[in-house]
Amino acid sequence: xxxxxxxxxxxxxxxxxxxxxxxxxxxxxxxxxxxxxxxxxxxxxxxxxxxxxxxxxxxxxxxxxxxxxxxxxxxxxxxxxxxxxxxxxxxxxxxxxxxxxxxxxxxxxxxxxxxxxxxxxxxxxxxxxxxxxxxxxxxxxxxxxxxxxxxxxxxxxxxxxxxxxxxxxxxxxxxxxxxxxxxxxxxxxxxxxxxxxxxxxxxxxxxxxxxxxxxxxxxxxxxxxxxxxxxxxxxxxxxxxxxxxxxxxxxxxxxxxxxxxxxxxxxxxxxxxxxxxxxxxxxxxxxxxxxxxxxxxxxxxxxxxxxxxxxxxxxxxxxxxxxxxxxxxxxxxxxxxxxxxxxxxxxxxxxxxxxxxxxxxxxxxxxxxxxxxxxxxxxxxxxxxxxxxxxxxxxxxxxxxxxxxxxxxxxxxxxxxxxxxxxxxxxxxxxxxxxxxxxxxxxxxxxxxxxxxxxxxxxxxxxxxxxxxxxxxxxxxxxxxxxxxxxxxxxxxxxxxxxxxxxxxxxxxxxxxxxxxxxxxxxxxxxxxxxxxxxxxxxxxxxxxxxxxxxxxxxxxxxxxxxxxxxxxxxxxxxxxxxxxx
Amino acid sequence: xxxxxxxxxxxxxxxxxxxxxxxxxxxxxxxxxxxxxxxxxxxxxxxxxxxxxxxxxxxxxxxxxxxxxxxxxxxxxxxxxxxxxxxxxxxxxxxxxxxxxxxxxxxxxxxxxxxxxxxxxxxxxxxxxxxxxxxxxxxxxxxxxxxxxxxxxxxxxxxxxxxxxxxxxxxxxxxxxxxxxxxxxxxxx
Numbered sequence: 031x032x033x034x035x036x037x038x039x040x041x042x043x044x045x046x047x048x049x050x051x052x053x054x055x056x057x058x059x060x061x062x063x064x065x066x067x068x069x070x071x072x073x074x075x076x077x078x079x080x081x082x083x084x085x086x087x088x089x090x091x092x093x094x095x096x097x098x099x100x101x102x103x104x105x106x107x108x109x110x111x112x113x114x115x116x117x118x119x120x121x122x123x124x125x126x127x128x129x130x131x132x133x134x135x136x137x138x139x140x141x142x143x144x145x146x147x148x149x150x151x152x153x154x155x156x157x158x159x160x161x162x163x164x165x166x167x168x169x170x171x172x173x174x175x176x177x178x179x180x181x182x183x184x185x186x187x188x189x190x191x192x193x194x195x196x197x198x199x200x201x202x203x204x205x206x207x208x209x210x211x212x213x214x215x216x217x218x219x220x221x222x223x224x225x226x227x228x229x230x231x232x233x234x235x236x237x238x239x240x241x242x243x244x245x246x247x248x249x250x251x252x253x254x255x256x257x258x259x260x261x262x263x264x265x266x267x268x269x270x271x272x273x274x275x276x277x278x279x280x281x282x283x284x285x286x287x288x289x290x291x292x293x294x295x296x297x298x299x300x301x302x303x304x305x306x307x308x309x310x311x312x313x314x315x316x317x318x319x320x321x322x323x324x325x326x327x328x329x330x331x332x333x334x335x336x337x338x339x340x341x342x343x344x345x346x347x348x349x350x351x352x353x354x355x356x357x358x359x360x361x362x363x364x365x366x367x368x369x370x371x372x373x374x375x376x377x378x379x380x381x382x383x384x385x386x387x388x389x390x391x392x393x394x395x396x397x398x399x400x401x402x403x404x405x406x407x408x409x410x411x412x413x414x415x416x417x418x419x420x421x422x423x424x425x426x427x428x429x430x431x432x433x434x435x436x437x438x439x440x441x442x443x444x445x446x447x448x449x450x451x452x453x454x455x456x457x458x459x460x461x462x463x464x465x466x467x468x469x470x471x472x473x474x475x476x477x478x479x480x481x482x483x484x485x486x487x488x489x490x491x492x493x494x495x496x497x498x499x500x501x502x503x504x505x506x507x508x509x510x511x512x513x514x515x516x517x518x519x520x521x522x523x524x525x526x527x528x529x530x531x532x533x534x535x536x537x538x539x540x541x542x543x544x545x546x547x548x549x550x551x552x553x554x555x556x557x558x559x560x561x562x563x564x565x566x567x568x569x570x571x572x573x574x575x576x577x578x579x580x581x582x583x584x585x586x587x588x589x590x591x592x593x594x595x596x597x598x599x600x601x602x603x604x605x606x607x608x609x610x611x612x
Numbered sequence: 613x614x615x616x617x618x619x620x621x622x623x624x625x626x627x628x629x630x631x632x633x634x635x636x637x638x639x640x641x642x643x644x645x646x647x648x649x650x651x652x653x654x655x656x657x658x659x660x661x662x663x664x665x666x667x668x669x670x671x672x673x674x675x676x677x678x679x680x681x682x683x684x685x686x687x688x689x690x691x692x693x694x695x696x697x698x699x700x701x702x703x704x705x706x707x708x709x710x711x712x713x714x715x716x717x718x719x720x721x722x723x724x725x726x727x728x729x730x731x732x733x734x735x736x737x738x739x740x741x742x743x744x745x746x747x748x749x750x751x752x753x754x755x756x757x758x759x760x761x762x763x764x765x766x767x768x769x770x771x772x773x774x775x776x777x778x779x780x781x782x783x784x785x786x787x788x789x790x791x792x793x794x795x796x797x798x799x800x801x
Contacts, residue, residue, distance in 0.1 A: 034749055034756065035715040037663050039722055045652060051669050052651045054644045060673075061640065061680055123645075125631065214630070214688045 117245070117512075119186035120542065120576045124600055126181045128174040128207075135164045145175050147502075149208070150226040156210055157220040169210045169217055175229070176205040179546050180607045182553050183574075184600075187243065189553050191250050191518040198518035200241075200250075201550035203233035204503055205514040216510070224508040231515065233551065234260050234501045243512035256515050259502040266472060274464050277457045282450045292445050299441045302434050309431045316424045324413035325382060327406035331355045332362060334401075336374055346374065351409035354401035357383050366397055521545070521554050525566040529558055530590040534577045541577040541592070543584070545570035548612060558592060572610055581609060629693045636683055643680050646693070651676075653694060654701050660765065661705050663717035671708050675701045695774030702757075702775055718748070718756065720764045727763050728794065740798065747797035755790045762787055 119125060131141040131149070138151040149171065156164040176185050182202065191198045206229055210217045219225065236258050241250040293299045327333065333355045338346045356362065357379075371388035379385045382402045389396045405413050503515050532538050543564065544555040548571040558564050558575070566573075566587065573584040575594045582594025600606035632649075635642040654675050659668040678700050686696055709716060725744055726737055751759065761767045761775070769787075773780040 033715050035663070035717045036745055036748070037717055037719045038725070040663065040719055043656070043659060043665070048652045048655045051655070051672075052648070054647045057647065057673065057676060058640065058643070061677055064677070122635070 117186050117188075117243075119184065121184065121579060121600060124184055124602070124606075126174050126176055126184050126603070128172045131171045131173065133169045133171055133210075135167045135169050141171065141173070143173050143175060145177065146230045147173075147175060147206070148226075148228040149173060150228075152223045152225065155220050155223040155225055156217045158217065161218075163220055164212070164217060167212055169212055172207075172209050172211065174207040176202070176207070177232070178612070179548055179551060179553050180603050180610065180612055181205075183544060183546075183606065183610075184603060187512055188248075189555065191241070191516070197521075199521045199545075199547065199550075199552045199554040200514060200516040201238075201519050201547070201552040203235065203238040203515040203517075203551070204229050204231040205512065205516075207512045208507065209510045219507065219509050221508045224506040226504065226506050227513070228259075229503045229505075229515070231258075231501050231503045233515075234258065234262070235517075238503075238515045238517050240505055241514045241516055242507075242509070243514070245511065250514065253505075253513075256503045256505040259504065261501055270465055270468060273468070274461045277454065277461055279450060279454050282453045282457065284446055284449045284453065289442065289446055289449065292449060293442060296441065296445070299438065299445075302438050302441070306431065306434045306438060309427050309434065313424065313427045313431065316420060316427060319420065322382070323417055324410055325355075325402060325404045326410050327353050327404040328355060333404065334362065334399075343374070346376070349376065349403065351405060352403045353406060354384070354386060354399070355404045357400035357402060360400050362399070363397070371397075516552075519550060519552070521547075521565070521567050522569050525568075526563050527566065527587060527590040529560050529562055529564050529592060532558060532560060532575070532577075532592045532594075534575065534580065534582050534594050535596050538577045541575040541582075541594070543592070544574050544576065546572045546574065546610060546612075548572075564590075564592070571612075574610065581606070583609065630688045633683065633686065633688070633693055636680070637686075640680060643683070646679075647676055650694065650697050654697060657698055657701050657765075658705050660719050660760070661717060662708070662714070663719055664714070667708060667712070667714070671701070671704050674708075675704045678704065691774050692771075695771060698771075698775045699777065716753070716756075718760060718764070720760075724764045728759075728791075743798055744794070747794050750797060751790065751793075755786075755793075758783065758787050759790055759794075 127144070129141075129143045131139075133139055133141075133151055133156075135156050136153055138153040138155055141149045141151070143149070151171070154163050154165065156169050158164060174185075176182055176187070182189055182205070185205075185207075187205070187207075189200045189202070191200055206227060208225075208227070210219070236255075238256070240253045240256045242253050244251045333353045335353045336346065336349060338350050340347055340350075366388070370390070372391045373387075373389040375387040375389070377385045377387075379400060383400050384403055385398060386401055387396060387398050404410075505513065505515075507513060532541050534541065540557055540559040542555055543558040544553050545567050546553055547567075547569055550569075554567070554570070556564070564587075575582045575584055575592065577594075579599050580596050581598065581600060582596045585593045585595055587593070597609045600609065629646075629649075632642075632645050636646055651672070655668060655672050658671045658675070659665065662668050662671065675697070679697055682700075686693075708714075725741060728744065748756070748759070757776070758772065761772045762769070767775075769780050769784050772778075773783045776783065
């Protein structure tokens with residue numbers, strides 16, 4: 031058992047108390063005093079011995095394999111890449127903040143930077159120095175975005191472009207640096223699996239070209255054009271689409287009332303409507319007079335007939351020649367046959383049946399029979415003939431009605447289609463007009479905003495406001511490095527002078543001179559040396575000098591004398607921007 | 613249990629720290645930012661285990677001496693530089709204990725002890741406290757180290773694993789086992 035001493039809720043040391051004990055200078059002095067000279071230390075002699083053995087071994091191995099074909103490179107061997115000499119950040123402790131993402135080499139992934147830029151990495155996108163695809167490892171992607179002139183200055187990336195011997199400066203719409211590492215060893219990109227970068231940019235123009243910094247050749251390689259997605263334009267389009275959606279024919283509705291009003295203006299339609307009305311009336315009449323289909327009397331079945339006095343029973347005249355065949359299950363009661371029945375009432379029953387009620391005057395006696403009215407002989411023939419004639423007339427009228435209804439429907443359809451077409455065209459015209467108005471309104475607003483921006487540009491500069499990012503610039507990269515969406519522009523040198531003196535805090539022989547072109551979002555740097563010619567540019571916002579890590583602002587140049595007001599070493603981007611009045 | 617946010621480092625911090633390491637490798641004078649950055653962290657780490665300010669100062673000095681002397685051997689493997697520094701601090705602290713034969717100090721707050729007990733048992737904390745301390749005393753040095761890092765210092769498992777040069781999963785497993793052991797001891801008592 032370990033003997034512990036528990037100190038519960040004991041004295042807490044404050045940061046101030048601890049800080050008081052901190053003394054780097056004393057520590058460093060002690061360290062230097064205690065550190066022996068390298069040749070006095072054991073490791074030196076051990077390492078020397080070991081190194082000798084390794085050198086001899088290597089020499090033997092190289093000698094023996096000299097004539098052999100290429101040896102496969104050990105998978106675990108990576109080229110150690112430190113910051114390329116070509117890119118020289120001018121300030122030791124100041125770098126543009128980078129994003130780091132861990133990527134599974136087998137899966138790839140999509141990553142978003144602090145500025146909202148998207149990096150899409152496919153699976154198996156990384157390769158080793160020997161070209162072998164990296165598998166089953168995690169690669170760290172370091173992604174840096176250089177958004178403005180301050181970032182450009184801090185980065186130390188040369189922002190000049192040489193075209194046929196003429197030097198141009200870059201007006202940048204955005205620059206990114208992307209690199210991959212396993213541990214602290216750099217890896218390459220597999221050229222078969224390029225990565226996609228969607229860089230957020232504050233510059234919406236399409237006149238920018240796409241360049242990659244060739245760190246070996248120390249120059250920018252022109253790669254063509256990036257593609258630009260204008261967010262403001264896309265948002266406006268979306269807004270328009272939501273407010274004035276695309277009109278489809280199916281969306282156009284014509285009410286029946288509207289349609290009828292239009293149809294009434296067509297004489298042909300009116301005529302047909304009238305005709306239809308007439309036919310319907312005729313049909314009603316024909317149906318009203320139409321007798322039911324006569325049934326021929328069955329000789330085998332029991333039946334009776336009515337002795338109808340036309341004067342007394344006019345309603346029964348139509349049954350004069352009719353015989354009544356007893357319905358199924360009915361039979362005549364012989365008691366009823368020898369009696370005189372004064373009243374007869376006939377009512378329609380189910381199917382062809384009728385219910386016949388016989389009654390007497392001055393008596394409550396009443397009898398009922400279910401029977402089917404039938405005809406026989408000549409009466410049946412006449413009735414059947416009349417029935418057929420009437421049926422024929424009805425069918426004729428029905429056909430006529432069908433035809434005229436079709437004609438009416440055709441006219442309705444035609445007029446409806448024409449009306450929809452007309453309304454559709456009108457709706458489209460209205461929409462186009464509304465969109466045109468919205469665009470005009472937007473243009474006016476933009477114009478107004480531009481005017482306002484121009485008026486307040488000084489204020490914005492003072493407040494160091496960031497320009498709103500408007501577009502996404504998309505490109506693919508098949509190698510790691512620095513990529514720039516730029517247009518090469520002439521710097522517009524308007525004066526040349528031979529430098530007689532360079533004054534920082536003290537006189538120096540040379541300094542890096544950087545002209546800042548804020549509006550173009552670019553810088554132009556060169557090394558100013560005594561007795562050398564220096565160009566001066568009318569359009570630069572400010573000219574600065576860097577000597578021994580210190581920044582100086584160029585006040586004026588008289589007789590070739592460069593006079594810098596020294597600001598010091600910038601501790602942050604914000605401080606640099608403040609000094610540069612960006 | 614809350615993890616102390618001061619022990620969490622972003623990728624960006626780790627990367628910029630790496631830059632500082634590179635500068636310090638080139639020139640020992642440039643070790644100053646790292647020294648300033650880590651002095652308090654290392655001091656608190658050692659003081660937690662010694663409870664003696666003067667001894668802590670001495671150990672901290674040795675730690676930074678070793679860090680600077682071995683800086684060339686340090687390889688960046690994506691881990692925070694602090695893990696490497698604290699690993700050295702851990703070794704130096706226990707080296708100091710071996711030399712001085714002082715008792716190992718465990719500094720903790722009442723709240724930390726409560727963290728060790730389940731919420732249900734918190735109502736009986738005062739009754740359980742002596743038994744808990746007794747149970748803690750039965751822990752071996754390495755086990756106590758884990759409990760201390762996790763519950764008294766609030767370090768994430770990842771960092772614990774980095775400092776102790778163990779796998780994160782192994783550290784987790786070990787911590788859960790120690791907790792089980794403590795629970796059993798408490799039940800017996």
